[in-house]
Amino acid sequence: MGIDKILRAFQSEVDAALEDSLPPADREPTRLHEAMRYAALGPGKRIRPVLVYATGEAFNTPIARLHASAVAVELIHAYSLIHDDLPAMDDDDLRRGRPTCHKQFDEAIAILAGDALQALAFSVIAHDTRSQITPARQVEMLRALADASGSAGMAGGQAIDLASVGSQLTIGELEKMHLYKTGALIRVSVKLACLASGIDDLDVVTRLDRYAQCIGLAFQVHDDILDVEGETAIIGKPQGSDSEQNKPTYPQILGMQEAKDTAQRLCEEARECLVPLGPAADTLRKIASYIVSRDR
Secondary structure, eight states: OOHHHHHHHHHHHHHHHHHHHSOOTTSSSHHHHHHHHHHHHSSOOOHHHHHHHHHHHHTTOOGGGTHHHHHHHHHHHHHHHHHHTSTTTTOOSEETTEEOHHHHSOHHHHHHHHHHHHHHHHHHHHTOOTTOOOHHHHHHHHHHHHHHHSTTTHHHHHHHHHHHTTOOOOHHHHHHHHHHHTHHHHHHHHHHHHHHHTOOOHHHHHHHHHHHHHHHHHHHHHHHHHHHHSOHHHHSSOTTHHHHTTOOOHHHHHOHHHHHHHHHHHHHHHHHHTGGGGGGGHHHHHHHHHHTTOOO
């Protein structure tokens, strides 16, 4: 099956699960709930929940057992985008081809919507009874998601990003920033699927973590490339926004060709990590290739 068909199938699964998890728009406070739904259900690649499903697929895990993890990582991602777009952060007007949440509603509601989505992510895992995951394993999942979302993960990476505007970073410093900002949530997507699937084989878990680390960095390198070469109408945000904000990027530090070579090298290493899993990991392999070939 081609990657586009795979992505659509998994995106449909998580969209339905998100719909079930989000509060109805007509429930008070309605404006807050409308903003939460606007941010979480808007068009998007859904890469993180897709990784949850694809990792579970490699172990023949029933998809219903993975829904809570898939929803949780997408809610955290949606909250992070709301806050990243705020005037105090990246100050963006466009996200996924639509007005950003604070433009569609207002800054106060956008902040609250992000806060509420973050809280809901943990609630979804904590209150999940359908997947029959043990309470002890649920605590492990909550801990992993918290670590990936906080100052040692995504939020910390954003703080480094903000402090780096106008600075000249080394490639090592840039990589560290993105291992936190983008990579942490991608890695925990794979980790949550392993936990939900009951995978305790240390070699397998370590290989999958390195796979996720590689594609997380590759994702960011390719995003930086798209910021230079992509079209606003396709990538869904203003082309050249990183350069305009004087942010350090891979093409800026490495040059465009070396940035492209780096993305391909990371993709190849990610795929190499999956060799012991055989054909069961074919979807994960296709995702690695998709990440460095996508146009948005």
